[in-house]
Amino acid sequence: MSAKKLKKERLKKHLFTKNRLVILNDDTFExxxxxxxxxxxxFVVAGVGAILIIFVTTFIIAFTPLREYIPGYPSTELKRNATELALKSDSLEFAIKKNEAYLQSIQKVLNGNLEYAKVNKDSILAIAVDTLPDLELTPSEKEMELRREVEQEEQKSPVKPSQKGKK
Structure with a gap:
């Protein structure tokens, strides 16, 4: 046999040789x-134990407040404060836009560019609100074809759409 094969056999024999672990009382040898x-x-027990410890540690860090002590993880209070501040800043931006639109219209009136009877605070504020552009909502040819196919399948199907959820 080659030296490699002998080495593998010896390692295999050494790994699977049965040994006894005994704990004795030092005074009585009981x-x-x-x-x-x-x-x-x-080796197997040590490997499974290591994997189990890693899993439990990861679970504890991921699902408990301990993760806040790890650098890079923001605290829940910080997240909540950031969300509140974002909402407040959005509402303040909107209020500033409304006030600027109102002040611009007042300046126009004072400069004489606009008639006094046409100035109304409510109408100015309504104009300042951002509106969505008009969208073309006509269905395309492909969408019409899909609608026809769905209608044909529904006509062929013995189960009504309202009864599908009941079965």
Whole structure:
């Protein structure tokens, strides 16, 4: 046999040789605990134990407030404050836009560019609100074809659409 094969056989024999772990009382030499082990069993138990410890640690860090102590993770209070501040800043921006539109219209009136009877605070504020552009809502040819196919399938189907959820 080659040297590699002999080495593998010796390692295999060494891994699967049964050994006994005995715990004795030092004063009386009484056997307290005894366990038969192989080196492979020790490796397997140690590996499973390490994986279990890693899993439990990851679980504890991910799903408890401990994650806030790790650099890079924001606290829940910080997230809540950021959300509140974002909402407040949006509403303040909107209020500023309304006030600027109102002031511009007042300046126009004072400069004489606009008639006094046409100035109304409510109408100015309504103009300042951003509106969505008009969208073309006519269906395309492909969409019409899909609608026809769906209608044909519904006509062929014995189950009504309102009864699908009940079955």
């Amino acid at each position: 056997e307290i605990f005894s366990l038969r082990l192989t080196l492979m069993n020790v």
